[in-house]
Amino acid sequence: MNFGIAYFPSKEIQDAANSYRKRYDPHYALIPPHVTLKSSFTIAEGKLSEVVSELKRIANETKPFPLRITKVSSFEPVTNTIYFKVEPSDEIIELEEKLHSGKFEDTRKHPFVPHVTLAQDLTHVEFTDILGRLNMENHQYEDTVDRFQLLYQLENGQWTVHDTFVFGKE
Amino acid sequence: MNFGIAYFPSKEIQDAANSYRKRYDPHYALIPPHVTLKSSFTIAEGKLSEVVSELKRIANETKPFPLRITKVSSFEPVTNTIYFKVEPSDEIIELEEKLHSGKFEDTRKHPFVPHVTLAQDLTHVEFTDILGRLNMENHQYEDTVDRFQLLYQLENGQWTVHDTFVFGKE
Numbered sequence: 655m656n657f658g659i660a661y662f663p664s665k666e667i668q669d670a671a672n673s674y675r676k677r678y679d680p681h682y683a684l685i686p687p688h689v690t691l692k693s694s695f696t697i698a699e700g701k702l703s704e705v706v707s708e709l710k711r712i713a714n715e716t717k718p719f720p721l722r723i724t725k726v727s728s729f730e731p732v733t734n735t736i737y738f739k740v741e742p743s744d745e746i747i748e749l750e751e752k753l754h755s756g757k758f759e760d761t762r763k764h765p766f767v768p769h770v771t772l773a774q775d776l777t778h779v780e781f782t783d784i785l786g787r788l789n790m791e792n793h794q795y796e797d798t799v800d801r802f803q804l805l806y807q808l809e810n811g812q813w814t815v816h817d818t819f820v821f822g823k824e
Numbered sequence: 825m826n827f828g829i830a831y832f833p834s835k836e837i838q839d840a841a842n843s844y845r846k847r848y849d850p851h852y853a854l855i856p857p858h859v860t861l862k863s864s865f866t867i868a869e870g871k872l873s874e875v876v877s878e879l880k881r882i883a884n885e886t887k888p889f890p891l892r893i894t895k896v897s898s899f900e901p902v903t904n905t906i907y908f909k910v911e912p913s914d915e916i917i918e919l920e921e922k923l924h925s926g927k928f929e930d931t932r933k934h935p936f937v938p939h940v941t942l943a944q945d946l947t948h949v950e951f952t953d954i955l956g957r958l959n960m961e962n963h964q965y966e967d968t969v970d971r972f973q974l975l976y977q978l979e980n981g982q983w984t985v986h987d988t989f990v991f992g993k994e
Contacts, residue, residue: 818973818985
C-alpha cells in the first residue's frame, strides 16, 4: 500500500488552487489541493502503528508555524508543472527533514520545493497561457500549519486520509 | 463553511466501491468512498474548536466495532442511488445518534441507513443494468470501525479532512 504525508492549506488557498486544478491538473479528482511533505512511500506489513507513533512524536514536538505563498512558479524545464510557491521557511524544511530521517528512510529524489500544484501535464500552449494568466493575478496567501495528515492510495490513484497529526498534542 | 462526518472503510471496500463510482457516481471526484455519519452541517464562527472537543469526547468513549457489508441495495423509489448496505449494528446506530444529539442539533431528514454509495443520478437503463450486475457479484465485506473524520467542503464541492478521531484514545 502506498502512503503519503501532506498538509491541506486553508480553504481559501484550496479554492484558489482548485479553480485551476479542475481544468489543468489530471490529479484533480485524486486529492484536494495540498502541500506534499513526503511523497509516496511504503510501510512494511504490520509496521503502520509504529509509523503512526513516530508521526505523533514528530507532531508533538512541532509548533504551529506560518505558511506564506508569495507567487506562482513552475518546474520548467524539468516538468511543466505550475504551482503556488510556498516560502521555504526553516520550520517547513525542518518538518520535511524529520519525515525523511531517523525512522524514515530518505527516499528523496529531488530537493524539497514546498508547493501547491495548480496544473501539470500541459501542452506548451496551455503552459504559456496559464502561467501568463496567473502572473497577472495576485496570489499571495498566509496560513498557519498546525497539522499534517497520513494518507494511503486506493487502486484508482485516489488518496484517503488515514490519520491527522495536530501539532503540540499528545 | 459546510462540515460533514464520515468513516472511510477499508481499502478493499473503497476499491470495490470505486470500480463503480468512477463511472456512475458524479461525486466520485469529490470524496473517496465513505459511510456518512453526519451529513453537511454548519459550525458557527469560532465554534470549531468546541465541536472538535465534543467529537474527541465521543471518540474517546467509543470502542472499535465491526462493520459488515452483506449486500447491494438501492433507495428506489425515493432516489435511484445504489449502495453497499452496511448492517445497522447497535454500535453504528449509537454513534450516529451521538452525532445528532447533545451539543449537536438534530438536523436529520431521513432515518439513518448506513451505506457506501456506488452510483447515483442514473438513467433508468443504467440503474437496472448496474443493479443487475452487482446482484450477480459477491459483495460481502468485513471491516473494523476505529475512527471517524471531520471534513469540510471546498467551493467546488470537494471534501477535505480537517481532523481524525480515533476511538478510545487519551
